[in-house]
Amino acid sequence: MYPMEPRRLTIADYMSQGTTFRLFRHKLEKPIDLHWHEFYELAFVYEGEGYQIWNGTKYKLGPGSLFLLTPADFHEIGPEPGSTMLLFNTILSEDILSEELLQLLFRGGEGYAAEVAGDDRELLVHEFERIWTECLEEREGSRIWVRGAMERILILLARHRISAEGRRAEGDHLKPSVRRALTYIHHHFRLPLTLDEAAKHAGMSTNYFSATFRKSTGIAFQNYLQALRLRFARTLLQASDLPVTDICYASGFNTLSHFERAFKKEFGAAPRSMRKETKASGSASGD
DSSP: OOOBOOEEEOHHHHSOTTOOEEEEEEEESSOEEEEEESSEEEEEEEESOEEEEETTEEEEEOTTEEEEEOTTOEEEEEEOTTOOEEEEEEEEOGGGSOHHHHHHHOTTSOOEEEEOOHHHHHHHHHHHHHHHHHHHHOOTTHHHHHHHHHHHHHHHHHHHHHHHHTSOOGGGGSOHHHHHHHHHHHHHTTSOOOHHHHHHHHTSOHHHHHHHHHHHHSSOHHHHHHHHHHHHHHHHHHHBOOOHHHHHHHTTOSOHHHHHHHHHHHHSSOHHHHHHHHHHHHHHHTO
């Protein structure tokens, strides 16, 4: 599998004005190439075997695979050779996710995935089928029904992930205000995000948030934000053929010179050098 330039899927292309979600039924017989999007994506595999390359890491998919991608993620998805994979795919705007639900799903800041079996898998099939019917028929109260079903699915995802981890989420020791800010930062770090904006989401003054954030995470806000952007850039550099300049701006940096200096300081190699080493390593191993 060779790196490629990822597509960017926009809200304008996939959602009409005023729409908060859309549901698709996909029959995958070939891969969907590497891409990212401006919206959240919730998917559930109900038949077939396949894979997903999520932020550069490959995962196996099968009946019961349920995952939620954020606007900060990029991925490729496809069936195993000779297989067909069937899945429900829902795209969501941030407006449909309540703050309480966001905090439940992203206590540690990361995306969510789970393998669901037994009665819960059957429940998910039923929920998605009912959402599909409600969207087609557009009866009175359909939007309310769909929102409730989406919330139940996302709560089930959160419960399975927390249960599978067998521990409390990483962010549980943080103040709720800092958790809110972290969730926002993790989902918007590729945008021109400021300390003032993050403080507003935490409901704090800028100076107080800055001090509280540093005390809670052990790192200053700007350093935390830059580290997120650099990790994203490294993964995109290794997983795609996107030009380094485009990766710089896609990761949230304003200037190429600053990006290259920060990247080399963090990882010990310039972006282009790391890409050459990655390709050479892949060729040597026969990939």
